[in-house]
Amino acid sequence: MNNRILKEKFVGKIMLILVIFSGVLILIMGIALYIKARPILAVKPFWELMFSLSWHPLRGEFGFLPFIMGTLWVTGIAVIIAIPFSILSAIYLSEYASKFVREWTKPLVDLLAGIPSVVYGIWGVLVIVPLIKNHIAPFFGTFSTGYSVLSAGIVLSIMVFPIIIHISLEVFNSVSNGMKEASLALGATKWQTVKYVVIRKAMPGVIAAIVLGLSRAFGETMAVLMVAGNVAKIPSSALDPGYPLPALIANNYGEMLSIPLYDSALMLASLVLLLVVLFFNIISRIVLIRVEKSTQ
Amino acid sequence: MNRNKIEETIFKILMINSTIIILIILLLILLTIILKGLPAMDWSMISQTPKGGYYLGKEGGILNAIIGSLYLAGGATILAFIISLPIVLYFKVYAKKNSKIVMFTRFSLDVLWGVPSIVYGAFGFTIMLYFGLKASLLGGIITVSLLILPIMTRAMDETIKMIPIELLEASYSLGANRIETAFKVVVRQALPGILTAILISFGRGIGDAASVMFTAGFTDNIPTSLLDPVATLPLAIFFQLNTPFPEVQERAYASAFILTVIILIISIVSRFLIKKYTKYIIK
Numbered sequence: 001m002n003n004r005i006l007k008e009k010f011v012g013k014i015m016l017i018l019v020i021f022s023g024v025l026i027l028i029m030g031i032a033l034y035i036k037a038r039p040i041l042a043v044k045p046f047w048e049l050m051f052s053l054s055w056h057p058l059r060g061e062f063g064f065l066p067f068i069m070g071t072l073w074v075t076g077i078a079v080i081i082a083i084p085f086s087i088l089s090a091i092y093l094s095e096y097a098s099k100f101v102r103e104w105t106k107p108l109v110d111l112l113a114g115i116p117s118v119v120y121g122i123w124g125v126l127v128i129v130p131l132i133k134n135h136i137a138p139f140f141g142t143f144s145t146g147y148s149v150l151s152a153g154i155v156l157s158i159m160v161f162p163i164i165i166h167i168s169l170e171v172f173n174s175v176s177n178g179m180k181e182a183s184l185a186l187g188a189t190k191w192q193t194v195k196y197v198v199i200r201k202a203m204p205g206v207i208a209a210i211v212l213g214l215s216r217a218f219g220e221t222m223a224v225l226m227v228a229g230n231v232a233k234i235p236s237s238a239l240d241p242g243y244p245l246p247a248l249i250a251n252n253y254g255e256m257l258s259i260p261l262y263d264s265a266l267m268l269a270s271l272v273l274l275l276v277v278l279f280f281n282i283i284s285r286i287v288l289i290r291v292e293k294s295t296q
Numbered sequence: 297m298n299r300n301k302i303e304e305t306i307f308k309i310l311m312i313n314s315t316i317i318i319l320i321i322l323l324l325i326l327l328t329i330i331l332k333g334l335p336a337m338d339w340s341m342i343s344q345t346p347k348g349g350y351y352l353g354k355e356g357g358i359l360n361a362i363i364g365s366l367y368l369a370g371g372a373t374i375l376a377f378i379i380s381l382p383i384v385l386y387f388k389v390y391a392k393k394n395s396k397i398v399m400f401t402r403f404s405l406d407v408l409w410g411v412p413s414i415v416y417g418a419f420g421f422t423i424m425l426y427f428g429l430k431a432s433l434l435g436g437i438i439t440v441s442l443l444i445l446p447i448m449t450r451a452m453d454e455t456i457k458m459i460p461i462e463l464l465e466a467s468y469s470l471g472a473n474r475i476e477t478a479f480k481v482v483v484r485q486a487l488p489g490i491l492t493a494i495l496i497s498f499g500r501g502i503g504d505a506a507s508v509m510f511t512a513g514f515t516d517n518i519p520t521s522l523l524d525p526v527a528t529l530p531l532a533i534f535f536q537l538n539t540p541f542p543e544v545q546e547r548a549y550a551s552a553f554i555l556t557v558i559i560l561i562i563s564i565v566s567r568f569l570i571k572k573y574t575k576y577i578i579k
Contacts, residue, residue, distance in 0.1 A: 004473060004476075011475045012390050012474070012475070015382040015383065018382050018383050018386070019382075019387075019397065020401075021379075022383055022401055022404070022408075022446075023404045024404075025404070026408050026411070029416075029419045032419055032422045032423065033418060084314065085317060088307075088310055088314040088315075089311060089314045089315035089318055092308075092311035092312060092314070097315075105319065108322055109322075110563075111322065111560075112318070112322050114559055114562075115325065115503075115556065116502075116503025116504065116505070116530055116555055116559065117504075117505065117506075117530075118505050118530040118534055119533075119555060119556055119559075121534070121537075122329070122533065122552045123328050126549075127324070158321055191300065191303065191304035191307065212410060216410065218412070219410075219411070219412020221505075221506035222506055222530065222534065226534070246412060246414045246506070249414050249417075250417075250506055250509055253417075253509055267418060270418035273412055273414070274412075274415045277410055277415075278407060278411075280410075281410040282407055285407060
């Protein structure tokens with residue numbers, strides 16, 4: 001009998017330890033990366049590294065600006081493409097689609113989320129890159145190898161569709177039926193109800209969904225690495241190659257231990273990625289929790 | 297009035313079209329991978345390890361990467377499960393209502409879910425340097441288990457949350473204590489959800505490349521111990537695609553086909569399991 005109680009207490013303690021471990025894991029990650037990034041921060045101030053253009057690891061010059069700009073281009077294009085498609089289909093699926101359509105579409109969207117990023121990368125190389133090289137670039141009268149920030153943006157936008165759709169569907173579903181019925185009872189049409197009640201009520205949650213999609217695009221590595229072109233220069237148009245931050249980290253892990261400060265610079269890049277993504281995630285999660293509370 | 301009708305029609309067409317476009321893209325991706333991958337497939341791809349000069353177009357297959365990926369994702373899934381099951385049981389059975397620590401951990405796990413896998417890779421790498429570990433199966437398993445920990449925990453948490461409190465109370469009133477209730481009632485009731493969470497996490501683990509680049513290494517052999525480096529399918533695809541030889545690139549398509557088939561099987565099996573086990577649940 002006593003044995004049972006002891007066992008219960010003991011297992012409870014172990015569980016609590018694991019809970020605390022998973023709760024502070026994110027802090028441990030940040031601290032570990034910061035410790036590794038410190039050597040380079042001791043040599044050069046943070047803002048100088050972030051806004052310097054020259055990337056010559058052998059000469060000890062680590063300017064991140066081209067990579068940051070590459071990331072911003074790629075993420076920006078991805079979000080601009082992803083927003084209309086995913087929001088429109090989320091509204092359709094939650095408000096208009098029949099039960100049959102919804103039941104069949106949702107698993108397919110989830111499947112899209114399950115495809116590994118390296119497969120997206122291959123698909124980008126096989127379909128999007130030639131499309132841009134042979135059709136889109138000549139259409140604008142310029143030349144492009146196809147490996148460009150536009151290709152990366154298109155592939156990324158497809159990768160964030162399921163995230164934005166999934167979360168905004170939940171937000172749309174949380175808008176209470178009573179509120180919709182009140183609007184319909186006042187004589188509003190279905191579309192007016194969607195426009196003035198559902199969308200207005202769900203707006204904060206939808207923005208949070210977009211921000212979560214954006215932060216996924218921001219840190220996505222393999223697919224971008226395969227199609228973005230990886231030239232360490234600030235892209236001047238969407239058809240230029242770019243070199244986003246995650247691709248930089250992934251591409252240079254092999255040589256980073258043989259050049260002084262190189263590993264520290266790459267760990268700093270990881271830390272920057274982590275902090276930006278954390279910032280976006282914390283804000284949008286707080287918004288989503290508020291939305292959930294306000295509809296309960 | 298009429299303008300409203302026109303506006304609604306236009307938006308409805310736009311909405312239906314975007315949904316269709318998204319579904320067409322999914323089909324297009326699967327079709328491309330099948331059409332490009334299937335012709336490049338042959339039996340030696342999945343039955344042999346790479347022979348010398350494989351990446352120059354010589355003989356061999358990617359058995360090392362297939363087995364390596366299964367080892368790595370399997371090990372990581374088991375490790376993540378050992379950590380996350382106690383966490384979700386604590387949430388449901390041990391924690392007080394509105395406990396601060398539960399809210400904080402849930403939030404923290406949601407945020408962890410959004411952390412890019414390359415950051416996990418870099419973090420895993422620093423941890424391995426600290427412990428003097430080389431790129432190995434063990435390093436890869438630890439890193440990937442951290443990567444899938446938030447996915448698995450939150451997925452299990454969502455199903456366990458739904459279990460009615462009356463079921464737990466019935467168990468307590470029969471004299472069971474919390475630990476017995478947790479493993480004999482809660483786990484059994486949430487079994488389909490737990491199985492799906494495990495499968496989703498396995499799928500995520502087997503498909504991820506950025507986190508294992510630093511930590512698992514790459515090799516032409518099948519690992520025989522936890523401290524050997526290990527090849528993974530996504531990295532094999534990446535390396536094969538990056539060679540200048542068309543025949544090796546074709547093998548990358550075939551490897552991508554194999555990976556996609558694995559993911560599809562996982563997705564179908566998990567749907568089947570949900571259907572099959574849902575009938576054992578007390579409603």
